Amino acid sequence: MRILVAEDDVRLLKSLIHILQINNFSADGVSNGVDALEYAGSGEYDALVLDIMMPGLDGIEVLKKLRRKGITTPALFLTARTEVSQRVEGLDAGADDYLAKPFSTEELLARVRAMLRRRDSFVPDLIQFHSVTLNRSTYELFSEGGTVALSGKEFQVLEVLMVNPRSIISTEQLMVKVWGWNTGVDTSVVWVHVSNLRKKLAALNAPVRIRFVRGAGYILEEEA
Numbered sequence: 001m002r003i004l005v006a007e008d009d010v011r012l013l014k015s016l017i018h019i020l021q022i023n024n025f026s027a028d029g030v031s032n033g034v035d036a037l038e039y040a041g042s043g044e045y046d047a048l049v050l051d052i053m054m055p056g057l058d059g060i061e062v063l064k065k066l067r068r069k070g071i072t073t074p075a076l077f078l079t080a081r082t083e084v085s086q087r088v089e090g091l092d093a094g095a096d097d098y099l100a101k102p103f104s105t106e107e108l109l110a111r112v113r114a115m116l117r118r119r120d121s122f123v124p125d126l127i128q129f130h131s132v133t134l135n136r137s138t139y140e141l142f143s144e145g146g147t148v149a150l151s152g153k154e155f156q157v158l159e160v161l162m163v164n165p166r167s168i169i170s171t172e173q174l175m176v177k178v179w180g181w182n183t184g185v186d187t188s189v190v191w192v193h194v195s196n197l198r199k200k201l202a203a204l205n206a207p208v209r210i211r212f213v214r215g216a217g218y219i220l221e222e223e224a
Contacts, residue, residue, distance in 0.1 A: 001116060001159070002026040002044065002177055006036035006059065007051040007078065016049065019105055020112075024139060024152040028180045033057025040066055040073060044176060047115055048075040052090065060093045067094040074115045078103075127162045130222055132206045134162050145205035153178060154200075157193045161210065161220040170217035194218060 003025050007013040013029045020027040028045075030036050034056035040048055050059035057065075063075055077090045077098040090098050096115050099108060127134045132143045139155040141148050150158065156178040160169060171190050179185050194210055201208060207223045 001046045001156075002028070002180070003047045003049060003112070004036070004039050004045045005029045005049045006031070006033065006040075006054060006062070007049075008032060008054045009051075016108075019108065021152075023109055024155055025112075026156055026178050026180055033059065033062045036062045037065055039181070041069065041071065043071060043073070045073050047112060048073050049112070050075055050077055050095075052077055052079040060090055063090075063093045063095060074118060076111055076115055127159065129162050129165045129220060130206075130208050132162075132201070132204070132208050134158060141200060141204065143201075143204040143206040145203070148200045148203060150197075150200070151193075153189075154193050154197055157190070158197055158220075161218065165220050168213055168217045168219045173217065190218075 003020055005013060005016045005020070005027055007016060007029070008031050010031060013031055017027045017029045028039060030039055031054070033054040036048075036050060036054065036059070037057060039045075040062070048063075050062060052059040054062075059077055059079075063077075066073070066075075074096045075094065077095045078101060079090070079098055080101045096118060097111055099111055127136065132141065134141050134155070136159070139150050139152070141150055141158065157174060160174060160177050171187050174190050175185070175187060179189070194212075198210055201210070208220060209223050211219050211221060213219060
């Protein structure tokens with residue numbers, strides 16, 4: 001799952017990105033409303049975490065513009081404002097939830113998970129393709145051959161492939177989805193994680209494979 005965080009307090013922004021990343025989310029960060037609108041407008045994100053008070057455009061105006069463009073990405077507002085009228089304004093702008101500052105890490109993660117479950121009505125904890133199942137809560141992969149644990153990035157790569165089975169996903173798409181727009185990571189890291197996933201699928205005797213299509217990308221499909 002890829003999340004955009006927009007927060008003008010640079011220290012808090014870094015903390016939020018760190019919290020999300022160590023909990024196996026992919027996160028990008030911006031510090032003003034103009035960048036938030038541009039990034040979120042790409043449609044590449046699964047969720048938005050928006051501060052209300054930002055330079056350029058405030059969070060409420062950003063979300064109003066996104067909703068007018070037909071972008072339905074779920075959004076959580078971070079706000080120091082506690083007045084009921086401000087909370088109502090945010091929700092009326094199209095937000096799914098709000099969280100008043102200061103907040104605990106546990107509550108932030110719980111609200112993000114709840115928001116993601118509501119995306120497209122419901123996001124199941126279990127994703128299944130053929131007889132292979134990925135558990136979004138425990139980051140485990142299981143099949144008839146048993147269960148294996150995945151690292152954070154392995155989980156995120158396989159999640160993208162399992163949500164789009166039998167579809168070719170380019171290396172660039174995986175880089176953006178898992179590592180973000182501004183990553184300095186070499187694209188070879190995708191091959192490394194795919195290689196590790198292939199080994200784990202083989203250890204489970206799973207009847208699926210991740211096939212590389214030259215010049216195109218990777219595809220999750222049934223074994224021939």
